[in-house]
Amino acid sequence: MSNVRTSTVPTIDLNDGHAIPQLGFGVFQIPPKDTASAVSLALEVGYRHIDTAEMYGNEQGVGDAVRASGLDRADVFITSKLNNGFHRPDDARRAFAQTLSELGTDYVDLFLIHWPLPTLYDGDYVSTWKTLEEFRQDGRARSIGVSNFQVDHLERLVAECDVVPAVNQIELQPYFHNTDVDAYGRAHGIATEAWAPIAKGKVLNDPTLNEIAGRLGKSPVQVALRWHIQRGNIVFPKSVTPARMQENFELFDFQLEPDDIEKIDALDRGEEGRDGLHPDTMDYIPS
Numbered sequence: 001m002s003n004v005r006t007s008t009v010p011t012i013d014l015n016d017g018h019a020i021p022q023l024g025f026g027v028f029q030i031p032p033k034d035t036a037s038a039v040s041l042a043l044e045v046g047y048r049h050i051d052t053a054e055m056y057g058n059e060q061g062v063g064d065a066v067r068a069s070g071l072d073r074a075d076v077f078i079t080s081k082l083n084n085g086f087h088r089p090d091d092a093r094r095a096f097a098q099t100l101s102e103l104g105t106d107y108v109d110l111f112l113i114h115w116p117l118p119t120l121y122d123g124d125y126v127s128t129w130k131t132l133e134e135f136r137q138d139g140r141a142r143s144i145g146v147s148n149f150q151v152d153h154l155e156r157l158v159a160e161c162d163v164v165p166a167v168n169q170i171e172l173q174p175y176f177h178n179t180d181v182d183a184y185g186r187a188h189g190i191a192t193e194a195w196a197p198i199a200k201g202k203v204l205n206d207p208t209l210n211e212i213a214g215r216l217g218k219s220p221v222q223v224a225l226r227w228h229i230q231r232g233n234i235v236f237p238k239s240v241t242p243a244r245m246q247e248n249f250e251l252f253d254f255q256l257e258p259d260d261i262e263k264i265d266a267l268d269r270g271e272e273g274r275d276g277l278h279p280d281t282m283d284y285i286p287s
């Protein structure tokens with residue numbers, strides 16, 4: 001492949017001995033027919049970590065792009081997630097096999113339970129997690145983790161299961177720091193992945209981020225993403241716009257000083273800043 005840049009992206013060590021690139025590319029809401037071309041562009045820019053999910057319906061495009069890139073499979077970190085309708089162990093086993101088939105690979109780097117769904121399945125996300133432990137055991141998932149798990153959900157897994165999740169992928173952006181869940185993860189060796197890291201583009205017009213960005217010759221989105229990086233969060237901003245893919249990748253040639261970090265920390269609005277669905281009540285099962 002021409003034009004491949006040497007990746008400057010640091011990695012985060014996970015609690016199972018594997019490492020994950022701290023910056024990746026998210027493909028939520030990229031239509032299946034457009035996914036292969038978007039991921040191909042992202043790989044050309046230099047991204048080596050792709051975040052997809054069964055629910056997004058675009059795993060096949062991700063797999064196609066990785067194969068077409070000519071990169072070694074081992075050089076691209078691929079995450080997918082179990083769909084909400086498949087929490088029962090036999091369904092999860094079938095769905096996971098389907099994920100591997102859609103991606104056209106014999107392993108994923110990371111597989112997550114997408115939502116805990118505590119109001120469904122008699123609140124039993126523990127059996128689901130034990131099924132993911134099988135996938136890790138047989139090597140088809142190098143690492144396993146969860147997404148949108150609250151503190152009480154994590155506590156149950158830690159108490160009742162053998163494997164502590166490698167990551168928890170949660171909503172976390174400048175207006176919603178998800179402090180309790182993030183702190184629990186950090187205290188228990190669970191890496192935080194921040195979804196919707198730029199609040200779906202809302203940070204663009206933020207006066208604080210714009211003031212810092214103007215001073216540093218960066219964009220407000222780059223400042224927000226850099227704030228995540230300096231907190232140790234794993235991020236995978238989504239964009240189908242080539243110039244933005246490039247912009248979002250250029251985070252490693254500048255640094256935020258403590259004063260500026262404090263200003264961004266002060267943007268947290270707690271629960272009011274949450275933009276997405278609440279994990280305690282989310283019960284959507286795609287048809």
Ligand SMILES: NC(=O)c1ccc[n+]([C@@H]2O[C@H](COP(=O)([O-])OP(=O)(O)OC[C@H]3O[C@@H](n4cnc5c(N)ncnc54)[C@H](OP(=O)(O)O)[C@@H]3O)[C@@H](O)[C@H]2O)c1
Nearest residue numbers: 026027028051195196197198199200201237238239240241
């Ligand atoms: N686990 C979960 O439940 C969950 C939930 C949501 C998301 N996620 C993951 O997190 C990833 C990121 O979250 P997200 O896609 O919801 O939101 P996001 O990355 O915070 O924001 C994406 C939006 O911002 C725009 N954008 C991107 N870069 C920009 C830039 N430099 N300047 C201006 N606008 C920019 C994009 O527009 P264009 O595409 O039009 O350029 C898109 O509308 C997802 O793709 C998915 O992998 C996981």
